[in-house]
Amino acid sequence: MAAAHGTDHWKRRSVVSSFIFTSNEPDNDRPKVALFKRSDKVSTYRHHLAPISGSIESTDPSPVAAAWREISEETTLTPSNLTLLRRGKSYTFRDPSVKREWTIHPFMFRLLSSQDEQSIKIDWEHQSWGWYDPDQVITDPSLNGVPKLAESLRRVYFETDLGPQASPILTGGLAKLANDHESGARELAAIAVKTLHDVTASLEILDWNLIRLAAWHLSKNGRPSMGAAITSALLTRLSGIKAKLDVDRTSSMEDLETTVLSSLSPQSLSTAQALSDITSSFVSYLHSSFPGRSSISILTLSSSSTILAVLSSIASHYTIDLRILESRPLFEGVSLSSSLLAPFASSGRTHKITLYPDTSPSFASLSRSNPGKSETKPVDMVLIGTDRLSPSGAVLNKTGSLPAVLTAKYLSSMTKTVVLSDTAKISQSKDSDEEQNDPSQIIRAWRASFNTERVRNAADDLLHAQTNKSSHGKVEVEVKNIFFEWVPGDLIDAYITEKGRWTVTDIAQRVEDLVKEEDDVFGDL
Numbered sequence: 376m377a378a379a380h381g382t383d384h385w386k387r388r389s390v391v392s393s394f395i396f397t398s399n400e401p402d403n404d405r406p407k408v409a410l411f412k413r414s415d416k417v418s419t420y421r422h423h424l425a426p427i428s429g430s431i432e433s434t435d436p437s438p439v440a441a442a443w444r445e446i447s448e449e450t451t452l453t454p455s456n457l458t459l460l461r462r463g464k465s466y467t468f469r470d471p472s473v474k475r476e477w478t479i480h481p482f483m484f485r486l487l488s489s490q491d492e493q494s495i496k497i498d499w500e501h502q503s504w505g506w507y508d509p510d511q512v513i514t515d516p517s518l519n520g521v522p523k524l525a526e527s528l529r530r531v532y533f534e535t536d537l538g539p540q541a542s543p544i545l546t547g548g549l550a551k552l553a554n555d556h557e558s559g560a561r562e563l564a565a566i567a568v569k570t571l572h573d574v575t576a577s578l579e580i581l582d583w584n585l586i587r588l589a590a591w592h593l594s595k596n597g598r599p600s601m602g603a604a605i606t607s608a609l610l611t612r613l614s615g616i617k618a619k620l621d622v623d624r625t626s627s628m629e630d631l632e633t634t635v636l637s638s639l640s641p642q643s644l645s646t647a648q649a650l651s652d653i654t655s656s657f658v659s660y661l662h663s664s665f666p667g668r669s670s671i672s673i674l675t676l677s678s679s680s681t682i683l684a685v686l687s688s689i690a691s692h693y694t695i696d697l698r699i700l701e702s703r704p705l706f707e708g709v710s711l712s713s714s715l716l717a718p719f720a721s722s723g724r725t726h727k728i729t730l731y732p733d734t735s736p737s738f739a740s741l742s743r744s745n746p747g748k749s750e751t752k753p754v755d756m757v758l759i760g761t762d763r764l765s766p767s768g769a770v771l772n773k774t775g776s777l778p779a780v781l782t783a784k785y786l787s788s789m790t791k792t793v794v795l796s797d798t799a800k801i802s803q804s805k806d807s808d809e810e811q812n813d814p815s816q817i818i819r820a821w822r823a824s825f826n827t828e829r830v831r832n833a834a835d836d837l838l839h840a841q842t843n844k845s846s847h848g849k850v851e852v853e854v855k856n857i858f859f860e861w862v863p864g865d866l867i868d869a870y871i872t873e874k875g876r877w878t879v880t881d882i883a884q885r886v887e888d889l890v891k892e893e894d895d896v897f898g899d900l
Contacts, residue, residue, distance in 0.1 A: 384474060385469065385474045385475060385476050386474065386475050386476070387475075387476045387478070388430050388475060388476070388477060388478070389430065389431045389438075389477075389478040389480065390428055390429060390430050390431065390477060390478070390479060390480070391427075391428065391429060391431060391438055391439075391441045391442040391445060391479075391480045391481075391482060392425075392426045392427075392428050392479050392480065392481045392482070392527045393426050393427040393428070393442045393445065393446055393481075393482045393483075393484055394408050394409070394426045394481070394482065394483050394484065394527075394528055394531055394532070395408065395409040395426070395427065395446070395450070395452070395457065395484050395485075395486065396408050396409070396460070396483065396484065396485045396486070396509075397485070397486055397489070397492075397506065398485060398486040398487060398488050398489055398491070399485065400488065400489055405508070406509060407506035407507060407508065407509070408426075408506070408507055408508075408509045408512060408528065408532070409426075409495070409504055409505070409506060409507075410424040410425065410426065410504065410505065410507050410512070410520070411424070411425055411426070411427065411449070411497065411500075411501040411503075411504040412424055412425075412501060412502050412503045412504065413425055413500060413501060413502070413521075414499060414500055414501055414502040415502075416499050416500065417500050419473050419475070420473075420521045420522070422502075422519070423519055423520055423521045424507075424518065424519055424520045424521070424524065425520065425521040425524065426481075426524075426527065426528075427442075427445050427446050427449050427450060428445065428521075429441065429444075429445035429448075429449070431480070432444075438465075438480040438482075439459065439462070439482065441480075442459075442480070442482045442484075446484070448498065449497065449498050449500055449501065450494075450495045450496065450497060450498075451494060451495070451496045452491070452494055452495060455487075455851075456486060456487060456491040456494050457484045457485065457486060457487065457491070458484065458485055458487060459482065459483075459484055460483045460484060460485045460531075460596075461482070461483040461531045461549075461592065461596045462480075462481070462482055462483075462531070462595055462596060463480075463481030463482065463483070463527070463530030463531040464481075464530055464591055464595075464897070464900055465478060465479060465480045465481070466478070466479055466526070466530070467479070468522070468523055470522050477522075477523075479523065479527055481527045481528070481530045481531045482531060483531035483532060509528060509532045509534070509535065510534075510535050512524065512525060512528055513525045513528055513529050513532070513535045513536075514535070533545065533588055533589070533592060534546075536585060536588065537574070537578070537585060537588070537589065538578070538579055540577040540578075540579070541574045541575075541577040541578050541579075541585075541589070544570065544573045544574050544577055545570065545574050545589050545592060545593070547570075548566065548567065548569075548570030548571075548573075548574070548593060548597070549570075549592065549593065549596055549597050551566055551570075552566060552567060552570075552593070552597030552598045552605070553597060553598055555598075556705060556812065556858070559679070559680040559681075560601045560603070560604035560605070560762055560799075560800060561604060561680065562680075563597070563598055563601055563604065563605055564604045564605045564607070564608035564609075564799075565608070567593045567594075567597055567605045567608060567609060568608050568609065568612060568639060568640075570589075570593060571586070571589055571590050571593060571609065571612075571639050572636060572639035572640065574586075574589045575589070575635060575636060575639060576636060581631060581632050581635065583617075583620065584900065586613075586616075586635070587613065587896065587897060587900050588900065590609045590613055590896075590897075591897055591900060593605060593609060594606040594609055594610075600762055600763065600771060600858070600859045601762045601763070602763070602802065602804075603762070603763045603764070603799065603800045603801060603802035603804075604762075604797075604799045604800050606802070606893070607799035607800075607801075607889075608799065610889075610892050610893060610896055612638050612639055613896045614892060614895065614896060615638050616634070616635055616638045616639075617895070617896065619634055619638070620634075648873075649797045649873045650681065650684040650685070650873075651688075652872075652873035652874070653681060653684075653685060653795055653796075653797060653871060653872060653873050654684065654685045654688045654689065656871045656872060656873065656874075656875050656876060657685050657689070657793075657795065657871045658689060658692070659875075659876070660793070660869055660871055660876055661689075661693070664791065664869075665755065668693070669693060669694060670693060670694040670695070670696065671693050671694075671695055671696070671755050671756070672695075672696040672697075672698070672742065672752075672754045672755045672756075673686075673695060673696070673697050673698070673754065673755065673756055673757075673758050674698045674699075674700075674736070674739050674740055674754045674756070674757045674758070674779060674783060675697070675698075675699055675700075675708075675711070675757070675758045675759065676699060676700035676701075676702050676707075676708055676733075676759070676773060676775050676776065676779060677700075677702045677707040677708060677711070677760070677772070677773035677775070677776075678702070678707035678708065678710045678711040678714070679711070679759075679760030679795070680760075681760050681795045681796070681797070682711070682758060682759075682760050682795055683711060683714050683715065685795060686715060686718075687715065687718035687719075690715075690718050690719050690722035690724065690726060691722040691723055691724065693724075694724045694725065694726060695719070695724075695726045695727070696726075696727050696729075696742070697715070697726065697727065697728045697729070698729045698731060698739040698740075698742075698754065699711060699712050699728065699729070699730050699731070699739075700730075700731055700732070700733050700735075700736065700739060700775055700779060701730055701731065701732055701733060702733065702773055702775060703733055703817075703820070704816040704817045704820060704856065705816065707773065708730065709730065712728050712730055715728060716728075733775050736775075736778050736779040736782040736783065737782050737786065739754070739779070740753060740754050740757075740779075740782055740783040740786050740787070740790065741753055741754070741786060741787075742754070753783070753786055753787030753789055753790050754783060754787075754790055755789075755790065755791065756790060756791040756792065756793050757779055757780050757783045757790060757791070757792045757793070758793050758795065759772050759776050759779075759780070759792070759793075759794055759795070759862070760772060760794070760795055760796065761794055761795075761796040761800055762800065762859060763800055763801075763802045763804070764794075764796055764800050764801045764802065764870070764882055765802060765804065765861075765864075766803065766882065766883055766886045767863075767864045767879065768863075768864025768865075768867060768870070768879035768882055769861045769862065769863050769864045770794050770796075770861065770862045770864075770867060771859050771860070771861055771862075772859065772860070772862060773858065773859060773860075774857055774858055774859060774860045775860075776860060776862050777860050777861070777862050780792050780862055780866050781866070784866060791868040791869065792862075792866055792867050792868050792869075793867075793868060793869045793871060794867055794869070794870050794871065795871050796870065796871070796872055797872060797873050798872050798873065798874060798877075798885055801882055801885045801886060801889065802886075802889075803886050803889050803890050803893070811855070811856065811857065812856040812857070812858055813856060814854035814855070814856050816856055817854055817856050818834060818837075818838060818854060821833070821834035822834045822835070837852055837854070840852040841853065841854065864879055870882070
């Protein structure tokens with residue numbers, strides 16, 4: 376068929392298109408987007424305006440990695456000048472003029488400050504660059520841009536299409552999802568659903584494509600590391616809306632709006648039944664794996680609402696020896712310990728909670744059977760929650776999970792690694808980028824008054840080096856505050872869900888269903 380249509384000699388290329396926006400400082404009333412005029416030395420689209428673009432190479436681990444590489448090569452900008460704000464849905468088109476089939480992966484970046492503009496130094500691929508009104512780029516067909524320039528931009532800059540009422544609501548919802556480090560996945564999913572409801576209610580005209588556009592951004596750009604539950608909640612509601620719209624095409628606009636908004640009820644997602652079912656599944660697992668036992672020793676970390684609910688529920692049936700890693704820098708493990716005091720105290724049993732620093736998973740994994748004796752007993756299980764489950768069974772959870780699991784497994788082959796998760800957290804994505812969080816959460820501990828003067832001065836020196844690069848030559852200082860990491864599936868002994876104990880095969884089947892569901896809702900967007 377390709378030969379019949381004359382496309383057998385077409386080159387197919389996957390490329391990134393990175394739009395760089397001005398910073399959001401108070402003196403920048405309206406955002407501007409940088410467009411670069413391509414030079415006469417490039418092979419295609421000479422002298423046309425374009426974002427920073429380039430092919431995704433086989434050595435690039437991901438499209439976003441290719442985007443960062445191209446930006447660095449063509450502008451010299453780095454993460455010290457820019458932040459990745461949004462990803463756009465990829466799409467494919469053909470350009471007969473150059474016999475190319477392009478698959479475009481759009482991204483939206485923002486300068487960290489107005490001073491970072493001075494760091495832009497273009498290479499041979501461009502002859503000049505300038506700032507443009509993004510609304511004009513999207514709506515003005517006379518602009519001398521590369522093919523599909525407006526389409527690529529509108530996939531990351533939704534403000535033009537959503538309008539002045541709805542777009543700030545979506546922007547605010549995305550910011551809330553990105554910056555909320557206390558709520559769990561279920562609570563974030565509820566925030567996303569409420570945001571979509573409010574965006575829909577603010578649209579000047581009820582538009583299914585705009586509703587899906589907003590949902591896609593909430594799913595992919597709100598909190599990617601915890602996006603599985605968000606995506607599941609949105610897809611459930613959008614699939615229901617789509618089914619109603621497909622059946623009823625004769626209703627008035629008012630009736631359709633009522634149907635859509637009622638399906639996007641801003642009420643919190645119901646979690647009580649899922650938690651009850653997960654608890655029942657966990658109890659069944661305990662009965663089968665530890666028959667006849669009335670006590671159990673557990674190592675955990677962070678503050679999972681699922682783990683809190685399950686341990687609270689089983690406290691009257693099992694005596695629990697609980698070891699908790701503190702989970703810096705926000706000390707979620709301390710919060711979990713405090714939350715368990717009341718249910719443990721009212722259970723009628725004598726439980727024990729021991730807190731350990733994150734650096735002590737080996738001590739937390741072993742306990743002395745008798746005080747003063749050298750004999751040690753390994754912990755029965757490492758119990759972790761999850762923010763995402765990948766198709767391979769890998770678990771994305773709070774940083775520190777992997778060292779805890781590896782240490783416990785190394786010290787005793789009898790220790791089980793058990794994951795508590797509802798199936799809404801299963802994701803078709805195989806991986807995710809590191810979630811970078813505010814380094815000040817780590818630095819403030821170094822600069823605390825209880826530290827020695829030596830440590831406080833060292834922290835000040837590092838902070839100065841980080842913000843004043845020129846005075847330290849080629850020494851680049853970066854403080855990493857990464858919240859989540861992957862635990863490979865081959866380290867997991869059991870996945871406990873609201874549907875019972877699942878295997879990797881069950882997870883893979885759910886992923887297949889999820890791919891179909893997502894394609895049905897977002898496929899033609």
